[in-house]
Amino acid sequence: MAAKPNPTIRRRRLGAELRQLRLASGLKSKEVAERLMVSQPKISHLENGNRATSPRDVRDLCAIYGVTDQQVIDSLMEMARESGERGWWHPYGGHADSAYIGLETDAASLHTYAPMMVPELLQTPAYAQAVIEETIPLPTAEQAATRLKVRLRRQHRIYDPARPLHLQVVLDESALRRVIGSPAIMRGQLEHLNALSAEPHITMRVLPYTAGAHPGLPGQFSILQFAENPQVGVVHLERFANGLYLEKPSDVQYYSAMHDHLQTRALDPAGTRDFIADATKTYAALQP
Incomplete structure (x- = not known):
């Protein structure tokens, strides 16, 4: 079909x-x-x-x-x-990220740099709920529940056996060290990251503090590319209210080169798994 x-x-x-x-x-x-x-x-x-x-x-x-x-x-x-058709996310109301979700749903690959927290596609339910509750000013229980449901539904893309989303993720060490929720939630989140990193379509690299200054310091960005036209991409820059989308080839090329540079500065996938495993032990030691 x-x-x-x-x-x-x-x-x-x-x-x-x-x-x-x-x-x-x-x-x-x-x-x-x-x-x-x-x-x-x-x-x-x-x-x-x-x-x-x-x-x-x-x-x-x-x-x-x-x-x-x-x-x-x-x-x-x-x-x-x-x-004019409605995407799966429309029944959840006027979601602020609906434009991005539409692109993400159809993307074949996603290259992202996450400086402050674990990317939404890789979050555990407990970590995602903590992020939602702690970053949205005065959310109602219904708003928080809807956002969590949408976020977890988006994650179906990385588990789709027919066309899994190919991920190239660079995580700043800050995303691993910032305690969101509790040490127990962080431990579960880091264990989840290491499990995902074993998937053949997911490549994960940690950019440690020792890397010093680097082009990603201004903030988070993602590059989406599509199977029907691999030469055309969209850069998404996350903002508080609405994201910014860049589609000029020169902008896509610039951010693609930036992501390549960050990958070369980061730990390789094997070193990343070891680094995340060590950080996981730190959170395990903090649990009562």
């Missing part, structure tokens, strides 16, 4: 196609907005993939851009219909 199209990916691909058609027509977004009798921000949102596009909008835009090839029009309209 064919995989169900990912609405987030479809929106972004459709937006990119519409932008290329507009540029080829020589029209400014303001001019297009005036012809459609809509606001200019709507055109920007459509082109950035921030909102679903109706087949009718696609038909009207194709007319404005002078597209006459019916196969092209039909293909774009089908993409518009697929972009």
Whole structure:
């Protein structure tokens, strides 16, 4: 059975196609907005993939851009219909990370640098719950439970036998030393990390304090790549409210080179397992 199209990916691909058609027509977004009798921000949102596009909008835009090839029009309209579908995460409400979850769900590989805590895809339920409760200002019990459910559901991607997400993770030593929840929770989390590191599709490296200054000091970042177009990637920079997405090839190349540099500065996978095992013993000694 064919995989169900990912609405987030479809929106972004459709937006990119519409932008290329507009540029080829020589029209400014303001001019297009005036012809459609809509606001200019709507055109920007459509082109950035921030909102679903109706087949009718696609038909009207194709007319404005002078597209006459019916196969092209039909293909774009089908993409518009697929972009309006709901992903598995939508029933959980307006999740702040819904755009990122859509990309992550469809990604073939993920390269990430985590300076402060264990990445969400690798968190144990107890660690994830502690992070949610301690980082969200005044969460209600319902909000905390929903976020935990969504986070654990996202982890299905790394256990999918048909297409497991290939992970290249660089963990700063700070993520292992910061006690989140309790020593017992940290011990369980580190044991979980070492178990995951044995998976063939997961490569984990620890960047120890002794590595000194390095390009990752400004903060966390992730690079997502997709099977349908391995040459195109998306960089995600995590922020307090909404994440920042970089898609220019030069930006993706820059962060990919940065991640490669961090991997060379970090411990190799075998040394990482030993390092995590030693840190685990430290937390075991702190338990009553």
